[in-house]
Amino acid sequence: MSEAEGIKALRTEAAQWLAEHLTGKYAPLRHRGGSGDGDAFPELRKEWERELASGRWTCPGWPPEHGGRGLSIAEQVAFQEEYGLAGGPGRMGHIGEGLVGPTLIAFGTDDQKSRFLPGILNGTEFWCQGYSEPSAGSDLGNIKTRARLDPATGDWLVTGQKVWTSLAHLSDWIFVLARCEEGSVGRNGLIFLLIKIDQPGVEIRPIRQIGGGAEFNEVFFADARAHARDVVGQPGDGWRIAMALLGFERGISTLGQQMSFAQELDLIIEIAKENGTALRPAIRHRIARAWIGLRAMRYLAMRVLSTDPDGDVQREGLSYKYHWSNWHRDLGKLAMDVLGPEANIISDDWRRERLQQLFLFSRADTIYGGTNEIQLNILAEQGLGMPREPRGTSK
Amino acid sequence: MNLDLTADQRAIRDEAGRFLDENSSSKDVRRIVDAGGGTDEALWRTVARDLGWCAMSIPEECGGLGLDMTEMSLLMEVCGAHLACMPLWSTACLAAPLLVETGNERARETLLPAIAGGEISATVAWPALAHAEQLIAISVTARPEGEGYRLEGEVAMVADLPGADLILVPARLPDGTVALFALDRTLPLKITVLKTLDATRPLGALSLTDLAVPAEGRVDENGIGASAAERALAFGILGLAAEQLGAARAVMDLTLAYIGERVQFGRTIASFQAIKHRCAKLEVDFAEARSLVYGAAAGFSDWSGEEANAEVAAARVLASELLFRAAEESIQLHGGVGFTWEYDPHLYFKRAQASNALLGAPEGHLDAIADAIIGRGAEA
Structure with missing residues (x-):
């Protein structure tokens, strides 16, 4: 079977499986739980993860020896697209599948792999990410959370605070970047720890966000215990592990995200036709521009995910986050302008609700995962080789 | 769809880039610009005859290489980077595709091979409108007379017209069909060279006044749909x-x-x-x-x-x-x-x-x- 035929067969299999399973009690999950809607139906979405696992659709890109299907990038993209087309809900298991799993496969001990990979694969254990802190946002190296060695046990006792932790209140484990060497600064002296959330030293406080929901949290640690065997890599080596983890994502899930963007645009066009705004030349041009931006996004993602990207493509890939996040934010504004005065009225019309959430939550898109300003710095410095920003001297 | 460039495609791009680095530098472009614009004839001869860039997207049965749009795009990208003063775009991207899409036997057996071989440059006298309205906007008319036609009308701005060997003119017949005429410089065409702010691409105005064109001047198969x-x-x-x-x-x-x-x-x-x-x-x-x-x-x-x-x-x-x-x-x-x-x-x-x-x-x-x-x- 050629690669193209293989992908086609995979698409058929995925579409059919999703049509058969994303139904009945799971039907309310369709198109839900995406960015900004992350706290919708949490328990049902956890069940859905187990349903996915029963069809071997969790972790399809993992190698077979760890329970995955070993799908190529092109195949994973095809699955993401089918998942998006079917209205598959936001994945509760995303952090485990896309970030923790690949990191453990690359850097974890055999013991860590055997204890953690099955829970991710089977949809029984959920993970969240403990990177950002109140004083370490864009400047991630400014982490202040401390990890202190307990000489009696070899465990690490963690004290400090993380913030913007998505779905921490629904997770079982958190991975934490903490400072393990007293007096160290910046990227040195950090440790990458896996910490069980259900213990006395961990407290979670939800943050109510702009749209009213609460999928982010503050996570407080007061001598929370990370067991000696739950250090990934060596103490002091945390920054390298943390950055490698971010590199695993590669944006494959963004192809699925684009399916959801396309549905949002379709919804806006549908409403514009109904309420007559589609007749207005300025709105028509803005819709056309949204369509253009989405096409460009798709082709850019396909080029970035190519098997052998040349130097130009790598440089252009640095644009991807800036492009999609600003595109999405603009789409939110377009949605409100198409709705007109009704955009301000809260009702149980699901279409309006979805677009209002889009409008509000897309403001976060240009902030998390590297703000616009940081993205432009990265593009200028790494992409164009322009001089780096000067660093302040104060701690 | 795979968007990775193949090794061959990268080679085409890189070799074209090296060639134009040497032969269409800023100094070369300025020589043309300072002379008031026009075509860099030496550059064009090499590109068309020796390097075969015009042949890139013309089908093999018409004397071309039959490559895809990607190869042509890569060449155009390189040409754009150098502001190369030559009629590659009008010849290979405007005229050739129109002949490929609508041409009759003469177009396919004579004109396209001549373009592919770099013997002639060509352009199309399209009206200057957005593409969707192009056919509606055609103002040149063609009236059958005896075996041939009489053409009448003006096209205000035609890219690379001043130096074009072959000028393709879409013209409307009395029954509403749009036909394609291939005019060469032996005909009494009125071509006005326009002075342009951008001296790297010559423009001309074409004026046809009751121009007699023989039957073989019409080169479409069944009109331009x-x-x-x-x-x-x-x-x-x-x-x-x-x-x-x-x-x-x-x-x-x-x-x-x-x-x-x-x-x-x-x-x-x-x-x-x-x-x-x-x-x-x-x-x-x-x-x-x-x-x-x-x-x-x-x-x-x-x-x-x-x-x-x-x-x-x-x-x-x-x-x-x-x-x-x-x-x-x-x-x-x-x-x-x-x-x-x-x-x-x-x-x-x-x-x-x-x-x-x-x-x-x-x-x-x-x-x-x-x-x-x-x-x-x-x-x-």
Whole structure:
């Protein structure tokens, strides 16, 4: 079977499986739980993860020896697209599948792999990410959370605070970047720890966000215990592990995200036709521009995910986050302008609700995962080789 | 769809780039510009006859290489980067595709092989409108007389007309059919060379007054149908977008080189964040435009009508806007020298504005895209 035929067969299999399973009690999950809607139906979405696992659709890109299907990038993209087309809900298991799993496969001990990979694969254990802190946002190296060695046990006792932790209140484990060497600064002296959330030293406080929901949290640690065997890599080596983890994502899930963007645009066009705004030349041009931006996004993602990207493509890939996040934010504004005065009225019309959430939550898109300003710095410095920003001297 | 460039495609791009680095440098372009514009004849001869660039997208049975749109786009990108003063776009991206789409036996057996072999340059006297309205806007008429035809009408601006060996003229017959005529320079054509701000692409006005054309001057098979015209024009539009993309890259690189050396307040001006961010934003626009041009080019062989047309229009909108922004930012970031004749930004700035208006400005393309994805205004 050629690669193209293989992908086609995979698409058929995925579409059919999703049509058969994303139904009945799971039907309310369709198109839900995406960015900004992350706290919708949490328990049902956890069940859905187990349903996915029963069809071997969790972790399809993992190698077979760890329970995955070993799908190529092109195949994973095809699955993401089918998942998006079917209205598959936001994945509760995303952090485990896309970030923790690949990191453990690359850097974890055999013991860590055997204890953690099955829970991710089977949809029984959920993970969240403990990177950002109140004083370490864009400047991630400014982490202040401390990890202190307990000489009696070899465990690490963690004290400090993380913030913007998505779905921490629904997770079982958190991975934490903490400072393990007293007096160290910046990227040195950090440790990458896996910490069980259900213990006395961990407290979670939800943050109510702009749209009213609460999928982010503050996570407080007061001598929370990370067991000696739950250090990934060596103490002091945390920054390298943390950055490698971010590199695993590669944006494959963004192809699925684009399916959801396309549905949002379709919804806006549908409403514009109904309420007559589609007749207005300025709105028509803005819709056309949204369509253009989405096409460009798709082709850019396909080029970035190519098997052998040349130097130009790598440089252009640095644009991807800036492009999609600003595109999405603009789409939110377009949605409100198409709705007109009704955009301000809260009702149980699901279409309006979805677009209002889009409008509000897309403001976060240009902030998390590297703000616009940081993205432009990265593009200028790494992409164009322009001089780096000067660093302040104060701690 | 796979958007990776093949090794052959990269080789075509890189070799073309090296050739034009040597033969169409800023100095070479300025020689043409300072002479008031025109074609770099030596360059064109080499490109057309020795390097075979015109043959790239012409089918093999018509004497060409039968390669896809991607190869042609890569060549146009390189040409744009160098502002190469030669009629490759009009010959290979406007005229050849129209002959491929609509041509009769003579077109396929004589004209296309002559273009592929680099023996002649060619252009098309399209009206200067957005592509969707092109056929409706045709104002040249053709009246049958005896065995031949009489042509009448004017086309205000035709790219590369002054030096073109072959001029293709779409003209309306009394029954409403649009026919295609191939005129050569032996006919008594009135061609007015237009003085242009952008001296890197010559323009001419064509005037036909009761011009007698023999029967063999008509080279279409069954008239120019709307979909054939659309596809042929899409080739030209996408080729132009690729050219704009290349010009944008070049003027961005020019800017980066300058600001990396210019020192003020004891540091290069490239170290200021206000400037870094402007350059970075251009990079985002560039990545988008290039992705769309490459995506549309890769999909060109599986033409699917309206959707594909919208994609080509989209590539053109992004490339037009990108080039203009890149050129205006280049002038601004060069500071005082940015608006001198001596520095190169103005060459790109003028090209940006001139090419923006060829075959429809972005507004018209946005209208066409909106029609395709929302439905026509009246029906919406």
